[in-house]
Amino acid sequence: MSLLSIRNFSVSIENKEILHDLSMEVEADTLTVVMGKNGTGKSTLAYALMGHPAYKVPSGEAIFNGEPIVGMAADKIAKMGMFLGFQQPVEVPGVTVVKFLQTATRALNGGELNYDIFQEELLTVLEKLGIDQSFLYRYLNDGFSGGEKKRLEILQLLMLKPKLAILDEPDSGLDVDAMKVVAEGINMARKNGTAILLITHYKRLLNYLNPDRVIVLADGTLARDGGMELADKIESDGYDFLTSQIS
Amino acid sequence: MKDNFTTINEDYKYGFSNPEDYLYKAPAGLNEDVVRAISAMKHEPEWMLEFRLKSYKKFMEMPMPWWGNQEIINAIDFSKIHYFVKAKGGTTWDDVPTDIKDTFEKLGIPEAERKFLGGVTAQYESEVVYHSMKKEFADQGIVFLDMDSALKEYPELVKRYFGTVIPFTDNKFAALNSAVWSGGSFIYVPKGTRVDTPLQAYFRINAKNMGQFERTLIIADEASDVHYIEGCTAPSYSADSLHAAVVELVALDGAKIRYSTIQNWSNNVLNLVTKRAAAYRNAVVEWVDGNIGSKLTMKYPAVLLKGEGAHGEILTVAMAGNGQHQDSGAKVFHLASNTTSRIISKSISKGKGRASYRGWVKTIPGAENCVSDVRCDALMFGDESRSDTYPRMEIYEPSTKLTHEATVSRVQDDQLFYLMNRGLSETEASSLIVNGFLEPFTKELPMEYAVELNRLVALEMDGSIG
Numbered sequence: 001m002s003l004l005s006i007r008n009f010s011v012s013i014e015n016k017e018i019l020h021d022l023s024m025e026v027e028a029d030t031l032t033v034v035m036g037k038n039g040t041g042k043s044t045l046a047y048a049l050m051g052h053p054a055y056k057v058p059s060g061e062a063i064f065n066g067e068p069i070v071g072m073a074a075d076k077i078a079k080m081g082m083f084l085g086f087q088q089p090v091e092v093p094g095v096t097v098v099k100f101l102q103t104a105t106r107a108l109n110g111g112e113l114n115y116d117i118f119q120e121e122l123l124t125v126l127e128k129l130g131i132d133q134s135f136l137y138r139y140l141n142d143g144f145s146g147g148e149k150k151r152l153e154i155l156q157l158l159m160l161k162p163k164l165a166i167l168d169e170p171d172s173g174l175d176v177d178a179m180k181v182v183a184e185g186i187n188m189a190r191k192n193g194t195a196i197l198l199i200t201h202y203k204r205l206l207n208y209l210n211p212d213r214v215i216v217l218a219d220g221t222l223a224r225d226g227g228m229e230l231a232d233k234i235e236s237d238g239y240d241f242l243t244s245q246i247s
Numbered sequence: 248m249k250d251n252f253t254t255i256n257e258d259y260k261y262g263f264s265n266p267e268d269y270l271y272k273a274p275a276g277l278n279e280d281v282v283r284a285i286s287a288m289k290h291e292p293e294w295m296l297e298f299r300l301k302s303y304k305k306f307m308e309m310p311m312p313w314w315g316n317q318e319i320i321n322a323i324d325f326s327k328i329h330y331f332v333k334a335k336g337g338t339t340w341d342d343v344p345t346d347i348k349d350t351f352e353k354l355g356i357p358e359a360e361r362k363f364l365g366g367v368t369a370q371y372e373s374e375v376v377y378h379s380m381k382k383e384f385a386d387q388g389i390v391f392l393d394m395d396s397a398l399k400e401y402p403e404l405v406k407r408y409f410g411t412v413i414p415f416t417d418n419k420f421a422a423l424n425s426a427v428w429s430g431g432s433f434i435y436v437p438k439g440t441r442v443d444t445p446l447q448a449y450f451r452i453n454a455k456n457m458g459q460f461e462r463t464l465i466i467a468d469e470a471s472d473v474h475y476i477e478g479c480t481a482p483s484y485s486a487d488s489l490h491a492a493v494v495e496l497v498a499l500d501g502a503k504i505r506y507s508t509i510q511n512w513s514n515n516v517l518n519l520v521t522k523r524a525a526a527y528r529n530a531v532v533e534w535v536d537g538n539i540g541s542k543l544t545m546k547y548p549a550v551l552l553k554g555e556g557a558h559g560e561i562l563t564v565a566m567a568g569n570g571q572h573q574d575s576g577a578k579v580f581h582l583a584s585n586t587t588s589r590i591i592s593k594s595i596s597k598g599k600g601r602a603s604y605r606g607w608v609k610t611i612p613g614a615e616n617c618v619s620d621v622r623c624d625a626l627m628f629g630d631e632s633r634s635d636t637y638p639r640m641e642i643y644e645p646s647t648k649l650t651h652e653a654t655v656s657r658v659q660d661d662q663l664f665y666l667m668n669r670g671l672s673e674t675e676a677s678s679l680i681v682n683g684f685l686e687p688f689t690k691e692l693p694m695e696y697a698v699e700l701n702r703l704v705a706l707e708m709d710g711s712i713g
Contacts, residue, residue: 052664074667075676083668090665094683100669103679107670139683160669 001066003028003164003195004049004082009060011041011048018044020220021060026164031186031196031209035231036217037239042199043087045217046166050084051077065163079108081163083194085153085170091141097152098122098136101159108160125158128188129181147178154185158192165189166197171205183208203235218242276326279303282426285330289395289429292402302415302425309419314605314637315545315574319517328489330427330460390435391446394462397433404435408466412495412525412551420491421521424460428493431461436471436502445474445507445693463494467502467530474505476696489517490541496524498532500554505533507692509700511540514571518544528554528583535691537564538573539703547605549578552586552617559588564688566681567600567632568707576605576637581617581647592623593688595681596632597708603634608649609641617644621651626684628658628677678705 002025011019019041026032036042048055049062051074062069069077092100101122106113126133131151141149150170157165170182186196186209200206206228214231216224216239223242224230233241282303286296311320384391390401398405415425436442467473477494490512498504504524512518518541524532534548550559565573573596579588594602604623625634636653658680666676681704682689689697 050664050668053660073673074664075670075672078668078670086665086668090659090662092662092666092680092683094686095679100679103671103675104669107672107675156669 002026002063003065004197005063006049007061007063009045009048009062010058011044012056012058013044013054017058018220019048022217022221023060024215024222024225026195026197027212028163028195029190029193030212031190031198033206033211033214033231034197034199034217035201035214035234036223038201040217041220042217043168044220046084046168046197046199049077049166050074050082075107078162083157083160083162083165085157085165085167087168087170087172089141089149089153091139091144093139093142095140096137097140097155100140101136101156104156104160122159125155129155129158129185131155146173147175150174150178150182151185154182154189157189157194158185161189161192162194164195164197166199168199169201170198171200171202179205180208203231206231216242275329277303277306277328277330277423277427281330285427285429289398291398292406294406295398298410298415299426299428302422303427305416306419306422306426309416309422312418312420312545315519315603316543316572319543319572320519320545323489323517387440387442388437389440389442390433392433394431394433394464395429397464401433401435404466405433405464408464408495408497410495412497412523413493413521417521420519421493424462424491424493424521428460428462431463431492431494432465432475432477433463434465434473434475436465436467436473438468439470440468441472442474445476459490461492463492464497465495465504465506466497467499467504469499470501471499472503474507476693477506477508488515490519492520492522494520494522496522496532498524498526498530498557500528501530502527503531503533505535506548507535507696509537509539509692509696510544511703512544513540514542516541518546520544520546522546523549523551523578524559525551525553526557526559526586529556530554531558531560533560533562534577535562535688536575537566537688537700538575539566539707541573542570543572543574545574547576547578547607549580549607550588551580551582552588553582555583555585557583557586559586561588561590561592562688562691563590563592564685565592565594565602565604566704566707567594567596567602569598569600572601572603574603574605576603576607576623578607579609579619581608581610581614581619581644584613584615584617586614587618589619590621590623591687592621593685594623594625594634595628595684596625596634597628599631599633601633601635603637604653605637605639607639607641610644610647610649612643614644615646616648617646618648619650621649623653624684625653625655626658626681627655674705674709677708681708 004026006022006024009019009022010017034042044055048057051072057070064082065080067080102113102118105118129151141152153170171179174182183205190196211228214226214228215222216230279300282299286299392400410425413421415422434446465475496504496506510518526532532550536548538544538546548561550561552559559579561577563575563577565575567573573594576592577590579590590606592604594604596602602625606621608619608621610617623636627634634655638651640649642649662680663673663676666679667673671679682701689700692700
């Protein structure tokens with residue numbers, strides 16, 4: 001049984017259908033890459049799977065860890081072990097990073113939090129990601145640079161240890177050094193046993209990772225399903241090869 | 248007249264041991280006889296009776312305030328209100344509404360205290376604590392009494408300052424309070440004395456503070472320091488629909504007073520309170536004022552910066568849920584040179600709640616180099632809540648430096664979604680956003696109050712989003 005099974009999945013926003021009849025599987029312990037042009041529905045897929053109320057699923061289903069999740073509230077899906085790393089994380093002024101991490105850890109552990117274990121893990125993760133401890137006492141994403149926001153998403157990924165993490169363009173707007181940190185974090189998450197569904201435009205992040213599979217979306221549905229060769233092709237030729245080959 | 252009341256209330260000295268008798272004798276509504284009766288019953292000095300009578304006349308003459316919620320205040324029927332001291336014990340635990348009992352439970356407040364806060368019992372077991380505190384204070388020369396006792400024990404001190412910061416002519420509700428006041432706290436801190444622990448426990452054991460028209464006066468003598476905490480985050484049930492208090496603070500040269508309140512009246516109460524401080528040379532006054540309960544609150548803690556170098560600080564929070572209107576804010580008058588002030592006002596409105604910020608900053612000609620920073624932030628949930636800002640700036644001195652910043656933000660679905668994505672329920676996510684928004688306020692509160700406030704926010708947010 002796949003960890004995530006998407007069958008004939010359509011998604012619409014404000015009555016406009018963005019994703020059409022998409023079917024795909026994500027296996028446990030794998031890194032699946034989703035590529036595609038802007039506006040092909042990559043982020044839509046992420047938001048819809050995670051239960052954003054504005055994203056409607058008129059047809060199809062998504063089975064996560066054996067349970068249908070369409071129509072479920074985001075916190076319930078999170079509690080089942082799915083995580084979304086945001087392309088643009090929101091700011092919550094007045095709430096420190098550490099308080100937020102504690103609150104989330106507690107929420108995902110049935111209301112329990114072991115402070116000793118939490119602290120030990122947190123310090124380890126901070127060190128591995130090269131993040132200064134002062135970061136913990138800043139307000140959640142408030143006044144963060146683009147790079148800091150992405151790093152915080154990775155920090156959460158490593159602390160919350162989901163079964164499946166959908167990462168929506170974790171590399172956008174990053175310089176090479178920051179991107180290496182993100183790649184490092186993704187590799188660490190995989191060691192934690194987290195399966196990754198990675199959304200990206202570019203191949204450059206993939207050079208630091210070891211994807212099992214590359215999927216290309218076009219016009220709101222699956223266009224190609226293969227391996228790194230697809231990413232190489234996109235890197236050299238752009239997305240036009242999709243249409244030129246079909247015609 | 249006086250004699251009549253003495254007979255009826257022979258046992259006054261020990262409190263109203265038989266309040267129903269008194270309730271039976273005294274009619275609803277206000278007239279000169281009722282005012283005289285209140286004064287006589289308390290065996291007050293002549294000057295206080297005179298003060299009450301002229302206040303009563305003023306109350307009758309004065310128009311309603313032009314600000315706040317006109318619809319609600321103009322609908323007050325003064326003839327239906329009982330104006331005498333309403334002794335607690337008139338209600339029973341069974342009379343306290345279930346939702347309030349539930350909230351006590353959820354906040355984890357002990358049984359005895361619940362009954363007290365519910366207005367059922369007049370005291371609870373920490374009376375012993377109060378007495379030991381009293382001894383400690385007495386050794387330092389600190390006077391800490393309910394206002395009625397203070398008038399008897401320290402008549403000169405009371406007379407010297409009573410009504411000097413808020414004249415009875417100030418506004419209709421201050422006039423009303425001046426005419427019929429009862430209970431409240433009186434504090435005098437001697438020169439150079441610092442009171443290390445906030446004076447707070449007292450409140451929970453002094454039922455007289457819970458009165459409808461309480462009157463509080465705090466005098467911090469030169470270079471003294473005191474922090475007073477009124478109320479607590481637990482809901483205060485009151486069967487009375489009108490609460491009109493007056494609080495006067497006097498910070499003499501170099502003194503510091505901090506006054507913290509979190510009012511959480513039950514949602515039938517009109518909370519129309521006048522709070523004002525006079526800060527003399529190099530004195531500091533800080534109001535930390537939270538408003539969660541009531542149907543309508545109209546309250547604008549004020550500081551009159553009367554001496555050079557004085558500083559006023561007002562931090563207010565208002566939380567308006569369905570059916571509530573919180574009209575709150577702050578006033579600072581810079582009446583001397585080199586005075587500084589800071590106002591931070593935070594409001595939250597949700598459901599059909601309405602939060603208004605009403606502020607007034609003034610500098611007078613010749614009060615040079617005054618600095619004032621005003622910041623008001625509003626946070627709104629859903630599409631039906633309302634938030635208004637009514638700032639008033641009167642700057643008659645060109646050397647004044649004034650900054651005013653205001654923000655309004657509506658909680659976005661994306662914010663909630665982000666947090667829910669990390670396993671927080673919608674209620675938990677909303678509470679976290681609100682707690683973060685209130686952080687500049689809560690960090691100024693003693694720890695146990697901050698914790699209680701955070702829990703209360705969670706209760707307020709529960710199931711009432713959108």
